Amino acid sequence: MLVVDKEILGIDTARLDEAGAGLTAREIAQQPAVWPQIDALVASRRAALDAFLAPLLARTGLRIVLTGAGTSAFLGESLAPAMLGKGWRAEAVPTTDLVSGPQRFLQAATPTLLVSFARSGSSPESLAAVTLADQLVGEVYHLIITCNADGELYRMARERGNAFAILLPDATHDRGFAMTTSFTSMLLAAALAFGVLAPGAAAASSAAADGLLASALPLLQSLVERRFKRVVYLGSNELLGLAREASLKLLELTDGQVVALFDSPLGFRHGPKTIVDADTLVVVLLSNDAHARRYDLDLLRELRNDGRAGRVLALSGRAEPEPGAAVVALQGMEDAGELALALPYILFCQSFALLQSLALGLRPDTPSVSGTVNRVVRGVTIYPLEGDDHVSRG
Template sequence: MLVVDKSHKILGLGEEQLDKAGAGLTAREVAQQGEVWPAIADLLASRRADIDAFLGPLLARPDLRIVLTGAGTSAFIGECLAPALLRRGLRAEAVPTTDLVSGPRLFLQPAVPTLLVSFGRSGSSPESVAAVALADQLVTDVHHLVITCNADGELYRMAQGRANALALLLPDATHDRGFAMTTSFTSMLLSAALAFGALGADAVAAPSAAAPRLQLAALPLLQALVEQRFGRVVYLGSNALRGLAREAALKLLELTDGQVVALFDSPLGFRHGPKTIVDEGTLGVVMLSNDAHARRYDLDLLRELRNDGRAGRVLALSGIAEPGLGADCVTLDDMADADDLALALPYIVFCQCYALLQSLALGLRPDTPSVSGTVNRVVRGVTIYPYQGENDVSGR
């Protein structure tokens, strides 16, 4: 079921109009997320016994290394999740499959017990499949948790019938048919957060209610941002929200076919050189943390960017209402006490909406935004070479 208003519009546009513009798939997948997330919570609750039986003994091992992996957007799930797992005392690292495949002995430790957590919308990206095979080849004691949206994907099939593997197959609604990962990203992130206990089931209701409200309430602001035609957009977030900022930047790059330059950083890191990109054609978006300590740094950078007067506009996304944030702020209702992982879900919906509307304004077709056809929904053209050890000279 879709999250739409009574006029059957999504972001102010009729579904027929969106379909004709080549945006229907992406628009529906962005809009549906508030309804999909409770279904994810129900699914995880129904699999709780299996998850605990698999993860419980592993997480009890003090020497366990958790490697969160995926390619592109799927890799950024790990970047969002890793800080929360570290906070729980777990040894967790986000390592993209694209790094694991090109440098297996740099990122896989043969003697260290490892849980490889693989995220994949299709589950058939060449690097994702190769990363599992390399972990099996190189790590003596390895286990696999696969979180995917596709029952026909290779990752899901590879996990079947293996004592050292568990696969969580998400509902078909999460398997985005549009080019850009939207529902799949948030659903896999939420699934992993619930599986590892980084979020409790009671944390799902607030973002699920906030997302559809946000799409309606923020529509005038989103339309105004699109009309300003920013050539550069910078997304900033601390800790878990830094990974989210990276995903927001990629979404804008993808859906605008690279016509809008999008960057990401942490608020503290941005001052160390990247801030030089800011000019009058730049939109800055600061994703404010609900963590009191991190938020101080976020607010400092927000004020600094506004006081500099160089950016075309500086917007804040916040779960906490406070007067000092000014008019250029999107505040989410009932999210003041939310963990940043829960806050991330409606935050990214706002960013997805902006990317979608900007894509349409540029005359692109968001469901298939690559005009040249050189960038594809499932990556093509990757040759996977067999790994023959550190003394491999086959490529010389």
Template sequence: MATDFPGVGQAELQARGAEWTAREIAQQPSVWPQVDRLVSEQRTQLDRFLQPLLTKSSLRVVMSGAGTSSFIGDCLVPALSVRLQRRVESIATTDLVSGPHLRLQGDAPTLLVSFARSGNSPESVAAVDLAERVVSDVHHLIITCNAEGELAKRAPRLRSAQLIVLPEATNDRSFAMTSSFTSMLLTAALAFGVMRSETVSSVANAAAKVLQQASPVAQRLVAREFQRVVYLGSNELRGLASEAALKLLELTDGKVVALADSTLGFRHGPKTVIDEKTLVVVMVSNDAYTRAYDLDLLTELRRDKRAGAILALSARNEGLPEGDNVVYDGLREHGDFETAFAHILVAQSFALLQSLALGLTPDRPNAAGVVNRVVQGVIIHPWSE
């Protein structure tokens, strides 16, 4: 697969330690149909596992992961709650492990959905072990990119578990999770019926144009050397804003401060972060009601003239005030969950370009080794009920 990235040639990417990050961002529209085929092939097996559980009105569905993987659940919960009409929560493995007595209920039938790129993070493994100990009626859906990871190996030994191992290409070799994030998000959406198979091709086709479309805007904004970037989104896009902010923090080695909030929540204090060195990115909803709040804030921010720049990401032109806008082709009739796949491509590419502009090596931006591809330094302490 060619590793050229819009505006940056393959030779430069290799020389500057960005080859894998660029490749894994650019490959996503071509990887998603592979994920769709994988889930379709396992459909009978998945339904046999999920359908008996989903008939239980008291079922508790917990989406869990660490870091980027935890934001998959945040993106899924709003749409999945409506779809299942069940109790659906997103709880990071880091929270489950630090307080199992606060977050696991022994008498509640529970489906723990674990997301993990490597499957080797100590908290991911410990969360599954604790759920096995604490919850009398627990079931596991494990979605991972690594067939050799500890979670994948443990799945056959669990009381009730279904394992989905994604295509090898999704097991990102770069430090930052990019295609692993969107591929696991898509897998869960397809598994639970939040997204239909026939929608994947239209989303992938639209997303394939996004990098070319957004790159000139991203290059221009990177050149302005912002010190702070704020990502805002509502509902499904609130969790995506958190992932976008984390990607920028990771790929810039913390040299650019990145924050995330909801569109309405931003006014309640966090808005004070804005100054002339701040870029604000608003992921605008396609839902007419939610969109009205996003547009109100966009208009307000541009009227205030305090931010260095304001970028609107949207699948529709309607109502967007004049300014820096990236409007996607082919997604205007889709819901916010589907447009999320385009939004995150813009955020990932901006983070990569910003990393390069700072003279870092995006495949391994933290040369000091303070953070690593698989988290290190975590001690799992014994827990007693």
């Protein structure tokens, strides 16, 4: 289901298609309509999902490894803090690390649930990570969250007794280069599956995102017109992984022409803050958690008082306290958790990246001018694990 509006972000869809941006624009704009579908999908599979997950999550020694490559890895980084807060041993480990150092990141004697996030389900690292976990871990289970019914991961999951797959609607299988709908949909599906977001939580996020799309265009256009050379995204806890995804989205869609950085508000002072100059935009993703928000607001005030950045902007779930101008406050999100906030937050960042890409004369659906970076990674050779110092499940 792609958005069929005549305009997206103030641009006629025919012009977007001509500019090579139609897929990405529609995939960004459709997200508020897709999220309630994900909520309903997980609810419909609740009984089967609980039959698989509940016995595992009840085990005190279970290790949960959240994995994926690139954007899919950042899903784990966003989810892990919330899952740790529930008392589970959750770790975000990219497939790119698991494949290159499997005996460092997989523990043979520890019962493990490997949660694999995959838009296509066919990237070589994702497939290899599942195989290596089966080879190295004595007791391993797999939860696959994917957007592609034809992907290898989905097929593998259906054939294994130790696996469960959540296949998301076809609309989530982004056709554009950048992961947009797939990222937010997999994040939401996992948060609902593990109960770190309550059923029905998508409704508030969708309403807030719709309001943001309707009201934020003048601000987005003004940011693009400044032609910032550097953009920094800052977020605490669950929002740190989101800041990383926001920075990658801008880097990808501008083909590396805009330098993008991410950090936590507290970590930013420890050296990375030196990047700030008059050509830098800093975006602070404000937390709704009262404790973390204090640190976020301290840094926000500091950056504004420094006067070095070209622009300092904050996204917030609350209209107050409002430390100065340029705070984008979402409607109806005053009491939302970080993962619910993450959905409209990243939609804003995706929209900025798309408009910036167009302003640079690029084609956002295929932004790599050289053609050396592709939608599904190519050129990766997977080498067999040598030696006999691993546990065989065969």
